[in-house]
Amino acid sequence: HRNLWLNAAVFGWQTGVDDRDVYLHTLPMFHCNGWGMPYAVTAMGGRHIVLRKVDGAEILRRIEQHGVTLLCGAPAVISTVLDAAVGWDGPIPGFGTMRIVVAGAPPPTQTIERVETELGWEFIQIYGLTETAPLLTMNRSRAEWDGDSPAERAVKLSRAGAPALGVTMSTSPDGELLTRTNHALKSYWEQPEATAEAMADGWFHTGDGAVIGDDNYATITDRKKDVIISGGENVSSIEVEDCLFSHPAVAEVAVIGVPDEKWGETIKALVVLRGDEPVDEQGLIDHCRAQLAHFKCPTSVEFRDELARTATGKLQKFKLRAPYWEGMEKQIN
Incomplete structure (x- = not known):
């Protein structure tokens, strides 16, 4: 419970959630507690709009109808919205007011650019795992990037991001991303060997290959098994x-x-x-x-x-x- 509370608090803080937000549930609440956003929005007094099925046109309709300002989802969600926006009649709902938080896989840079240029939404990328409750990194456009072109910003936003508050990152000699955080798992249920392997040397081993740049931004190169x-x-x-x-x-x-x-x-x-x-x-x-x-x-x-x-x-x-x-x-x- 402590992990869930810390994750929701940090995620909500860094995403800027407040009582004016209207959150659309394109991300299943059963998946890692909806990344903690159901708790963060509720805690700040925001409003929830539930969606039973991911459908691009329906997402745009609900954003228009309810004044949605925030949603979370995998890159596939973006693709459905971008496809629906091509045939949308009138201004794109949420243009200039929506922010979309994406995780699950690094989206193509072209997709990130289209979110800004075609939808007019803010693109935010996060990275994490179920074992870390899940938030580890966030990548959100910075003031010093304001003079960049959308294509240049998309390249920077395609990285997993910088460590979230309370997170420390490193890489192993073979390039695996390692992390220490206040909201990592204590153990796998009745799996002491798997726990010892995942938490070797006091670091949580993510199973993802990564490089960490001079600006402390991590870029996921691949799942080790991929x-x-x-x-x-x-x-x-x-x-x-x-x-x-x-x-x-x-x-x-x-x-x-x-x-x-x-x-x-x-x-x-x-x-x-x-x-x-x-x-x-x-x-x-x-x-x-x-x-x-x-x-x-x-x-x-x-x-x-x-x-x-x-x-x-x-x-x-x-x-x-x-x-x-x-x-x-x-x-x-």
Whole structure:
């Protein structure tokens, strides 16, 4: 209970929640206590608007009807709103007054830029885990970025952010993000070995690869288990996905490693296309090769109608990888 209270207090404080806020529940309340926002908004006397299903047009309607000022969600929520905004009749609801808090996966920089330029909403990124109640970092546009272009701001906002109040961060020799905080778990229920591993040396081990810049902002490079090792080189699936998202035909993408006799693993992109934009496999591979080192580029692209996600909109990469690794002892080659 102490962890939940501290998380809600810090999250509400850093997001600037007050009694004028109207909060739209696009994030399920069962998911990590809605990141603590249900408690923070209630404590400050704000108003709650409940949404039973994530639907872009319905989100815009409720923002217009109820004067919503704040919502939280995964990048998939942003995508549904941006798609609905294209056909919206009239001014975009919440333009200049809405702020959206995003976590679950680093959104593409192009998506972040579109939140500012097309919706007129403030974009805030946070990072955390269930074990940390969850808030660890926040990235919100700073005064010194006011002179930047939306594209330049989007690059800065694509990072996980700086430590929240009471959080200390570091990285291990192999690049794993480590943290100490007032609201980390005490233990996993009846799992002493897992607890000892997660809390080794007095740090909580997040399982995420990261780099921490000179300004103390963390950038998540990948989940440790999602890093692709091709020909001995580590490839961040997040970096490749961001590149593919910059192609106008790409609506959704997941980049995974699949077995390869020569390279151990090779890079496959699973892509959902947007509307009628024409593109083929080689076109997307060439798009990446024009922007990334060639060893980071997909060697194959598979087109899908949809990608497996959780109830909160996170990609389930272990499910996407599984068919390609079937019959192998482990999902690394």
